[in-house]
Amino acid sequence: xxxxxxxxxxxxxxxxxxxxxxxxxxxxxxxxxxxxxxxxxxxxxxxxxxxxxxxxxxxxxxxxxxxxxxxxxxxxxxxxxxxxxxxxxxxxxxxxxxxxxxxxxxxxxxxxxxxxxxxxxxxxxxxxxxxxxxxxxxxxxxxxxxxxxxxxxxxxxxxxxxxxxxxxxxxxxxxxxxxxxxxxxxxxxxxxxxxxxxxxxxxxxxxxxxxxxxxxxxxxxxxxxxxxxxxxxxxxxxxxxxxxxxxxxxxxxxxxxxxxxxxxxxxxxxxxxxxxxxxxxxxxxxxxxxxxxxxxxxxxxxxxxxxxxxxxxxxxxx
Amino acid sequence: xxxxxxxxxxxxxxxxxxxxxxxxxxxxxxxxxxxxxxxxxxxxxxxxxxxxxxxxxxxxxxxxxxxxxxxxxxxxxxxxxxxxxxxxxxxxxxxxxxxxxxxxxxxxxxxxxxxxxxxxxxxxxxxxxxxxxxxxxxxxxxxxxxxxxxxxxxxxxxxxxxxxxxxxxxxxxxxxxxxxxxxxxxxxxxxxxxxxxxxxxxxxxxxxxxxxxxxxxxxxxxxxxxxxxxxxxxxxxxxxxxxxxxxxxxxxxxxxxxxxxxxxxxxxxxxxxxxxxxxxxxxxxxxxxxxxxx
Numbered sequence: 001x002x003x004x005x006x007x008x009x010x011x012x013x014x015x016x017x018x019x020x021x022x023x024x025x026x027x028x029x030x031x032x033x034x035x036x037x038x039x040x041x042x043x044x045x046x047x048x049x050x051x052x053x054x055x056x057x058x059x060x061x062x063x064x065x066x067x068x069x070x071x072x073x074x075x076x077x078x079x080x081x082x083x084x085x086x087x088x089x090x091x092x093x094x095x096x097x098x099x100x101x102x103x104x105x106x107x108x109x110x111x112x113x114x115x116x117x118x119x120x121x122x123x124x125x126x127x128x129x130x131x132x133x134x135x136x137x138x139x140x141x142x143x144x145x146x147x148x149x150x151x152x153x154x155x156x157x158x159x160x161x162x163x164x165x166x167x168x169x170x171x172x173x174x175x176x177x178x179x180x181x182x183x184x185x186x187x188x189x190x191x192x193x194x195x196x197x198x199x200x201x202x203x204x205x206x207x208x209x210x211x212x213x214x215x216x217x218x219x220x221x222x223x224x225x226x227x228x229x230x231x232x233x234x235x236x237x238x239x240x241x242x243x244x245x246x247x248x249x250x251x252x253x254x255x256x257x258x259x260x261x262x263x264x265x266x267x268x269x270x271x272x273x274x275x276x277x278x279x280x281x282x283x284x285x286x287x288x289x290x291x292x293x294x295x296x297x298x299x300x301x302x303x304x305x306x307x308x309x310x311x312x313x314x315x316x317x318x
Numbered sequence: 319x320x321x322x323x324x325x326x327x328x329x330x331x332x333x334x335x336x337x338x339x340x341x342x343x344x345x346x347x348x349x350x351x352x353x354x355x356x357x358x359x360x361x362x363x364x365x366x367x368x369x370x371x372x373x374x375x376x377x378x379x380x381x382x383x384x385x386x387x388x389x390x391x392x393x394x395x396x397x398x399x400x401x402x403x404x405x406x407x408x409x410x411x412x413x414x415x416x417x418x419x420x421x422x423x424x425x426x427x428x429x430x431x432x433x434x435x436x437x438x439x440x441x442x443x444x445x446x447x448x449x450x451x452x453x454x455x456x457x458x459x460x461x462x463x464x465x466x467x468x469x470x471x472x473x474x475x476x477x478x479x480x481x482x483x484x485x486x487x488x489x490x491x492x493x494x495x496x497x498x499x500x501x502x503x504x505x506x507x508x509x510x511x512x513x514x515x516x517x518x519x520x521x522x523x524x525x526x527x528x529x530x531x532x533x534x535x536x537x538x539x540x541x542x543x544x545x546x547x548x549x550x551x552x553x554x555x556x557x558x559x560x561x562x563x564x565x566x567x568x569x570x571x572x573x574x575x576x577x578x579x580x581x582x583x584x585x586x587x588x589x590x591x592x593x594x595x596x597x598x599x600x601x602x603x604x605x606x607x608x609x610x611x612x
Contacts, residue, residue, distance in 0.1 A: 029504065036506045037421040043413030044422075047435050047480065050473050054445060057452040115348035123342050132349055139352050141594070142359070143534025145563045146587050149570045150359045153366075153580055168574075183352045211338040234440075241442025243537035248570055268444050268537070275451060275541045293448050297441065304440040 058297060061290035065089075068284050074291060078256035082274065082285045089288050091295065093256040097264035101175040101246055102239040104260065108179025109235055113186025114228065120187065121194040122216045133188070140184040148248035151177040156249060165261050169251030172260040178245050182235045189234065193227020194220050230311040237303035241296065243268035267296045360591075367584025375585060379551075380560070384578035389586055391551050395464070395559035396533050396593070398552050402468025403475065403532045408525055410472075411479030412514075415521075418480070419487040420509060439477040446474045447541030455542055462543045465555045470538050475528040482524025486517040519608035526601040530594045536563040562590045 066074070069089045077090025116136065120129050156173040160166050166173075197220050205215040221228065251263030252273050265273070271289045280286060378388020414431075422428040450470030460466040490513050498508040544564050552559035566586045573580035 033504055033506050037417060040413045040417035040421060043410050044417045044431050044480075046410055047414065047438055047476060048431060050449075050476070051434050051438060053453060054441065054449050057449055058445075061452070112348045112351060115345045116352070119342070119345035119349045123345060132353075135353055136349065139356055141530070141598070142356070143536065143563060143590065143594070145534070145536040145566050145570075146359070146363070146591070149566060149583055149587060150363070152570060153573065153583075154358075154362055180352060180355050187349070187352075211334050213338040213341050214334070237440060241444065243442070243444045244567070247537075247540075248567070268442065271444055271448065272537065272540050275448070276543060281456065289448065293445055297445050300440060300442055301437065304437060308436075 058290055058294040061287055062294045065287035065291040080254040093254045094265055094267045094270050096256050097266040098240055100171050101266055102236055104175025105178040105239040108176055109182040109186050113183045114190055116187040117190035118216050121191045122212055136184045144244040147177050147181050148245045151245055151249035167263050169263040170261050171250050171264040174245040174249040178239055178242055182238055186231050186235050189231030190228045193224040197223045226311050230307040233303055233307040237300045241300050247272045267292050363584045363587050366581055367588050370581050370585040384582055387582055389565055392560050392562045392565040394551050395561040398464040399468050399561055403472050403529055406472040407476055407479045411476055411483050414480045415483030415487055419484050435477045435480055443474055443535055444537040446470055447538030451541050462558055463556050464552055464559050467539055467542055471532040475532045478528040479525050483521045486520030490516045519604050523601045523605045526597055530597040536567055539564050562586055
């Protein structure tokens with residue numbers, strides 16, 4: 001509008017001048033237009049910075065730890081006595097706790113999650129699925145501290161009334177509760193994988209006279225196996241990193257053992273115990289949480305990477 | 319000579335059909351088993367804690383004496399945390415999502431950031447706690463304050479906010495943007511007045527869900543050294559504080575010493591779940607009320 005007015009009022013203005021005028025007015029807008037993506041890029045870069053910060057803090061502080069405790073002691077010793085007169089820092093007791101709680105959780109979540117996925121994707125009508133799936137996902141929305149409370153005040157006493165040898169804090173009860181917590185993860189991701197198997201394959205099986213069950217087990221699951229395995233791996237990674245349930249219900253005994261009735265400490269629970277116990281900065285105990293956290297981070301990172309690889313490599317294209 | 323034994327075939331078919339119908343109910347049972355546990359958990363917690371919720375419990379100060387203990391401090395602490403998390407994640411998350419969806423060229427940097435966000439979402443929350451302890455509490459010397467806790471939780475849920483915002487932006491039809499360009503609008507004008515308003519309800523829904531994830535998190539706060547028994551209420555970002563999940567944690571641990579603490583923990587869980595329920599209801603309301611369908 002304005003340029004038009006200008007050109008009418010000052011008829012003897014040269015075209016060159018007009019073009020320059022237009023340019024300078026637009027250039028402020030242009031600068032702004034160019035600045036926006038730059039600023040937004042910085043926002044997106046925060047996530048990369050977070051990763052760098054995590055790696056940097058974990059590695060630099062873990063190096064302090066490994067200057068005092070040898071690599072071989074940390075990864076092969078079955079003794080973990082961080083606060084004794086003659087301290088020893090072996091990771092294996094924590095690894096056994098983590099491994100055991102994860103195995104128990106997967107024994108619960110694996111079969112139940114897979115069966116729920118089969119039901120939701122093969123048997124349930126659309127209406128039932130739309131009702132059940134969000135309800136199942138409620139389980140994943142409950143804060144883990146609530147599960148910890150539940151494991152400690154309900155599941156453990158229940159287990160003890162059936163099996164009296166179980167200690168007041170034990171690895172079995174948090175493992176079971178953790179399994180319940182990750183059912184929706186396995187069920188939801190496996191169901192997605194099974195849903196993406198084309199219907200023509202099911203119809204082929206039905207046409208040959210297969211029952212729904214045979215179709216599910218012999219056709220749909222093999223076709224969706226990459227997604228199902230990936231969901232299991234992700235669930236394992238989630239169980240390894242889970243903290244509050246095991247911290248509350250499994251106590252802090254640092255034994256290298258595989259007895260589910262005993263109190264056992266996981267890597268995550270160790271980090272909680274040390275960091276909330278006022279370990280002075282600079283002590284070996286303080287640095288040990290960084291070494292444990294680095295191990296934990298590496299394990300979950302590799303698991304997540306593996307899940308992605310499996311999902312990509314073995315996916316059958318239809 | 320009979321090649322097909324009809325009786326045998328019928329038996330076999332009957333067996334297969336019966337197996338199918340039995341296992342259908344087994345699968346249904348597996349689906350419901352998780353819900354049954356959830357029901358037990360809720361019923362037990364409510365029956366244990368409900369009687370302990372009264373005006374004094376909600377508005378009172380923390381106390382060693384279970385009869386006098388109140389959780390106003392923890393509720394306020396959680397609110398302060400929410401303020402920090404909302405402020406940081408909404409702007410950073412939305413900005414990052416706009417960059418990735420609408421500005422970035424699909425290339426090496428784009429896929430690097432995208433993979434990085436996916437990986438961050440899988441990092442255990444306790445690792446974020448250690449990051450917060452090292453960077454915010456010690457390096458920047460914030461101490462165990464609302465700001466340190468809020469920033470740590472913000473980093474924790476940022477990947478979730480970015481991914482859900484990206485999905486919201488992707489759901490806006492390209493024709494809307496093209497119509498805007500056709501009228502002579504610039505890229506930023508188009509984003510600001512066409513694309514963002516259209517996607518905003520979905521972005522808010524995703525952000526609220528992420529927020530409800532943040533306020534239930536305990537592990538990072540424990541690592542940051544959030545105290546057990548704190549009498550004064552937090553009044554600012556640089557104040558020390560306690561939060562609802564922390565209070566539940568300490569009361570559960572101390573239930574071995576004083577039995578009533580378990581009931582206080584149950585009562586606090588009811589309050590926390592109520593807050594989560596309200597947040598989720600708001601998210602669902604926004605989604606149903608304002609979401610555009612194309």
